[in-house]
Amino acid sequence: MTAAAGPVPAPPPRPTTRPLRVALVGNPNCGKSTLFNALTGRRQRVANFPGVTVERAEGEYRTENGAVEVVDLPGTYSLSPESPDEAIALDVLLGRATGVPPLDVIVIVADAENLERNLYLATEVLELGRPTVIALNRVDRLERAGLQIDVVELIHELGVVVVPVVATRGEGIDRLRHAIDRAVSLPRPALALDESGEAAAAPDSAHAAADRDAQRRYRWIARVAERTITRRAPRAASWSDRVDAVVLHKVWGPLIFLGLMLLVFQAMFSWAQPLADGIQALVALTGAGVRAAIPPGELRSLIVDGALGGVGSVLVFLPQIAILFLFIGILEDSGYMARAAFVMDRYMRPLGLHGKSFIPLISGYACAVPAIMSTRTIQQPKERLATIMVVPLMSCSARLPVYTLLVAAFVPAVAVGGVLSLQGLTMLGMYLMGTVAALLAAAVFRRTLLRSETRALIIELPPYAVPSVRVLGNSVWQRVRLFLRRAGTVIFSISILLWGLATYPRATPVDGRPVTQEQQLSQSALGTLGHAIAPAVRPLGYDWKIGVSMVASFAAREVFVSTMGTIYGVGHEGDDTKALGQRLRQERDPVTGRPAYTPLMAIGLMAFYVFALMCTSTVTMTHKETGGGWTGARWAALQFTYMLVLAYGAAFLIYHGGLALGFGGGA
Amino acid sequence: MIGATMQNLAVGAALAAAALYLARRAWKRVTAARQPRSGACGPDCGCDH
Amino acid sequence: MLNFWKRRRRAVNASSPGFNCPGDCPLASCPIGYCALVVGLSCPAHEARRLRTLGVFEGARVNIVDTRSGILLDVRGSRLALDVSVARSIRVRPLAA
Numbered sequence: 001m002t003a004a005a006g007p008v009p010a011p012p013p014r015p016t017t018r019p020l021r022v023a024l025v026g027n028p029n030c031g032k033s034t035l036f037n038a039l040t041g042r043r044q045r046v047a048n049f050p051g052v053t054v055e056r057a058e059g060e061y062r063t064e065n066g067a068v069e070v071v072d073l074p075g076t077y078s079l080s081p082e083s084p085d086e087a088i089a090l091d092v093l094l095g096r097a098t099g100v101p102p103l104d105v106i107v108i109v110a111d112a113e114n115l116e117r118n119l120y121l122a123t124e125v126l127e128l129g130r131p132t133v134i135a136l137n138r139v140d141r142l143e144r145a146g147l148q149i150d151v152v153e154l155i156h157e158l159g160v161v162v163v164p165v166v167a168t169r170g171e172g173i174d175r176l177r178h179a180i181d182r183a184v185s186l187p188r189p190a191l192a193l194d195e196s197g198e199a200a201a202a203p204d205s206a207h208a209a210a211d212r213d214a215q216r217r218y219r220w221i222a223r224v225a226e227r228t229i230t231r232r233a234p235r236a237a238s239w240s241d242r243v244d245a246v247v248l249h250k251v252w253g254p255l256i257f258l259g260l261m262l263l264v265f266q267a268m269f270s271w272a273q274p275l276a277d278g279i280q281a282l283v284a285l286t287g288a289g290v291r292a293a294i295p296p297g298e299l300r301s302l303i304v305d306g307a308l309g310g311v312g313s314v315l316v317f318l319p320q321i322a323i324l325f326l327f328i329g330i331l332e333d334s335g336y337m338a339r340a341a342f343v344m345d346r347y348m349r350p351l352g353l354h355g356k357s358f359i360p361l362i363s364g365y366a367c368a369v370p371a372i373m374s375t376r377t378i379q380q381p382k383e384r385l386a387t388i389m390v391v392p393l394m395s396c397s398a399r400l401p402v403y404t405l406l407v408a409a410f411v412p413a414v415a416v417g418g419v420l421s422l423q424g425l426t427m428l429g430m431y432l433m434g435t436v437a438a439l440l441a442a443a444v445f446r447r448t449l450l451r452s453e454t455r456a457l458i459i460e461l462p463p464y465a466v467p468s469v470r471v472l473g474n475s476v477w478q479r480v481r482l483f484l485r486r487a488g489t490v491i492f493s494i495s496i497l498l499w500g501l502a503t504y505p506r507a508t509p510v511d512g513r514p515v516t517q518e519q520q521l522s523q524s525a526l527g528t529l530g531h532a533i534a535p536a537v538r539p540l541g542y543d544w545k546i547g548v549s550m551v552a553s554f555a556a557r558e559v560f561v562s563t564m565g566t567i568y569g570v571g572h573e574g575d576d577t578k579a580l581g582q583r584l585r586q587e588r589d590p591v592t593g594r595p596a597y598t599p600l601m602a603i604g605l606m607a608f609y610v611f612a613l614m615c616t617s618t619v620t621m622t623h624k625e626t627g628g629g630w631t632g633a634r635w636a637a638l639q640f641t642y643m644l645v646l647a648y649g650a651a652f653l654i655y656h657g658g659l660a661l662g663f664g665g666g667a
Numbered sequence: 668m669i670g671a672t673m674q675n676l677a678v679g680a681a682l683a684a685a686a687l688y689l690a691r692r693a694w695k696r697v698t699a700a701r702q703p704r705s706g707a708c709g710p711d712c713g714c715d716h
Numbered sequence: 717m718l719n720f721w722k723r724r725r726r727a728v729n730a731s732s733p734g735f736n737c738p739g740d741c742p743l744a745s746c747p748i749g750y751c752a753l754v755v756g757l758s759c760p761a762h763e764a765r766r767l768r769t770l771g772v773f774e775g776a777r778v779n780i781v782d783t784r785s786g787i788l789l790d791v792r793g794s795r796l797a798l799d800v801s802v803a804r805s806i807r808v809r810p811l812a813a
Contacts, residue, residue: 116792244782245782248797283668299678343785345799455796456799457802458767460770489688490692496685497682497685
C-alpha cells in the first residue's frame with residue numbers, strides 16, 4: 001500500500017458555485033449501489049455478484065447548500081489494485097483518474113454485519129486524509145445476526161462521522177446527506193495505526209512489507225472491534241448454508257445449474273409466444289391503418305413495406321429479450337451467479353479459465369458488450385483476454401431474432417418427451433453449440449497466444465436474497481428501452497434505406513409485360529449488390545437475398561431479420577399479415593420451382609450466426625477493453641477474423657455434410 | 668389526398684434523412700473511438716450515461 | 717433431498733472423532749464444522765494478499781462450513797469459497813468443533 005503517504009494538503013473550503021463531489025467506496029456486496037440509489041434517487045443496476053458494478057455510475061441530489069454530485073465506485077476489498085475495476089476505484093480516490101474532477105468527500109460504505117473486513121478498506125481510505133464519512137449499512141440485520149455495534153465508540157476510534165443507515169429502506173439517508181455536507185469543514189481524519197513506524201523501517205521486500213501492512217491493519221481492527229462490537233450468540237448454521245450444501249454439491253450443483261438453464265430457454269420460447277403474436281397483430285393492424293389512410297404509391301410502400309416491415313419483424317422479439325434479461329437478473333440478484341461460478345470452476349480449469357470467467361460468459365447470453373465489461377473482475381490479464389476473446393461466441397439476445405425466425409419457419413413444432421418441443425431443443429442446441437465453441441476456443445487461446453498459470457479460486461458468496469421486483473423491473477426496462485431505441489433509430493433507418501435499395505432503380509418491362517415483384521427486386525440496387533455477393537454465399541447454399549441480409553447484418557445481427565422483412569415486404573405487396581417465416585417457407589426457386597429454403601440451410605445459417613461476430617458494438621468494446629490503440633485493434637481484428645472463419649466453416653460443413661447424408665429435401 | 672409527386676418527394680426526403688442519420692452515427696463512432704473517453708461506456712453499451 | 721441432508725449430518729459426526737491433528741495442519745484437511753485459527757499462508761503473494769483483504773489473515777478465526785466441493789468458509793459472517801489448492805496452502809490450528 002503506497003496510499004499511506006504523507007499528509008494531503010487540505011482543499012480550499014467549498015465554493016458555493018461548484019457542486020460538492022462525493023464518491024462512494026466499499027466492498028462488493030456491501031449495499032453500495034443501493035445506497036447510491038437511495039442518495040441520488042437515480043436508478044441503477046444493483047446485483048448480488050461481487051464486482052458487477054464495474055461501470056462508473058453517477059448521480060446528483062440537492063440540499064439547501066447546493067448540488068451534490070455522487071459517483072459510485074466499483075466495489076473493492078482494498079486499495080492495492082488487483083483487478084482493473086479496483087484500479088479505477090483507486091485512481092478516482094487519489095484524484096488521478098482522467099476525466100473525473102477531484103473529490104471533496106469520500107463516503108465509505110461498510111456492511112455492519114461484516115464490519116471487521118469492511119474496516120480493512122476503511123483504514124486504507126482514512127489514511128488518505130481526505131474528508132470522509134462512514135455509512136454503516138444494514139444496521140437492521142445486526143439484531144438477527146446477534147451483533148451489537150457501539151457507534152459512538154466507533155466514531156471515537158476512527159475519528160470520522162459514522163452514520164448508521166438502512167439503504168434498502170432509505171433510513172438514515174437524510175442524516176448521511178447532512179454529514180456529507182458538514183464533512184468538508186470538519187478536521188481531516190488522522191488515523192494512526194500502532195507500530196506504523198515498523199513498515200517504513202524495513203525495506204526488505206515489497207511482499208513482506210505488504211504482509212506486515214495487512215497484519216498491522218488487522219491487529220488494529222481487532223482492537224477496535226473488541227471495543228465496539230458485542231457478539232451475543234455464535235452464528236448457527238443458516239438456511240443459506242443448507243441451500244449451499246445442495247447447490248454447491250459435486251453432483252447436484254452442475255445438474256441444478258443445467259436444469260435452470262433449460263428452464264430459461266424453455267420459458268424464453270414458450271412464454272414469449274403469445275406476447276410476440278400480439279405484437280405481430282399490432283404491426284399488421286398499423287399496416288392496415290396506413291394502407292387505409294394513404295393511396296397507393298411510393299410513400300405508402302415505404303411506410304408499409306420498408307419501415308413497418310423492417311421494424312415490425314424485429315419488434316416481435318421484444319418479449320423474448322425481456323424474459324432473458326428477467327431470468328439473468330433473477331439469477332444475479334438472488335446470489336446464485338456467484339455459486340454458479342464456484343460450481344463451474346472445476347469445469348473451467350481444464351480449459352485454462354477461472355471460475356470468475358464464467359460470469360462474463362453467462363452474461364454473454366444477454367449481450368457481449370456488458371459481458372466484456374464485466375471481465376474486469378478477472379485479475380490475471382491473460383485469463384481476462386482469453387475470456388474477452390471468446391465471450392461473443394455465447395449466443396447473445398441479438399441472435400435470438402435470427403434463431404427464432406428460422407426455427408419457427410423450418411423446425412416442426414413436435415413435442416419431445418412430453419414437455420419439451422423440438423423447436424425449444426433446437427434453440428438450446430444453438431446456445432450449446434456457441435457455448436462449447438467458446439470453451440474450446442478459450443482452451444486453444446490459453447494454450448497458444450495467452451499461456452499462463454491459472455489463478456486460484458477465491459470467491460465471496462453473497463447471502464441469498466429475494467430479488468427486489470423494483471430493481472428487476474428496472475433492469476429489464478432499461479434493456480427493453482435500449483432495444484426499442486435501436487429499433488426506432490438504427491433499424492428504422494436501415495429499413496428505410498434498404499427499402500430504397502430494393503425499390504430503385506425501377507425495373508424496365510420486357511416485351512410489354514408488367515414487371516413482377518421478383519424481377520423488380522432482382523434488378524434493383526439491392527439485387528445488383530446481392531448478385532455480386534452471391535458467389536461468396538453460394539457454397540453455403542444461400543441465394544442472393546440471404547447474402548444481402550447477411551451483409552447488412554454486419555452492423556448488428558438483428559438487422560438480418562429486418563432486412564429479410566423488408567425484402568419480402570417489397571416482394572409481396574399487400575399481404576403483410578402473413579408472418580415472415582411463413583413467406584420464407586413458401587418461397588420457391590424461380591428456376592427449379594423447389595423450395596428456396598430448406599431446413600438444412602436454415603440450420604447452416606443459424607450456425608453461421610452462432611459463430612460470426614456481427615456486431616459493431618462488440619468490436620468497439622473489445623478494442624477498448626484490450627488496451628485500445630493498435631494493441632486493441634489487433635485483438636479486435638483477430639477476434640472478428642477467427643469468428644468469421646469459424647462461422648463460414650461451420651455453415652459450409654453443415655450444408656455439405658447434410659447434403660451428403662441426404663438431408664437436402666424440402667420442408 | 669396525397670398526390671404522386673408529393674409521395675415521391677416525401678420518399679426522397681425520408682431516404683436522405685435515413686442515410687444522413689446513419690452516416691452521422693458512423694462518423695460519431697469513428698471519432699469516439701479515436702479519442703478514448705474517460706467513462707467506461709461506448710455509445711451502445713446499454714448503460715445509458 | 718431431506719435424506720441427502722441427513723446423510724451429510726451423519727458423515728460429519730462420523731468423521732469428527734477420527735480427526736486427529738496435533739499442532740498445525742492444512743485447512744484442506746480440516747473436517748466440516750471445525751473452527752480454526754489461521755497460522756500461515758504459503759500460497760503465492762498475490763493470492764495471500766487477496767485472502768488477507770477478504771479476512772483470512774494470520775490470527776483470523778474461520779469456520780469450516782463445507783469441504784465436499786471446494787472449501788466453504790465462514791469468515792466473520794461472510795461466506796468465502798476456495799478451491800482445494802488454495803485451502804492446502806493455508807495452515808491452520810484447529811480449535812474446536
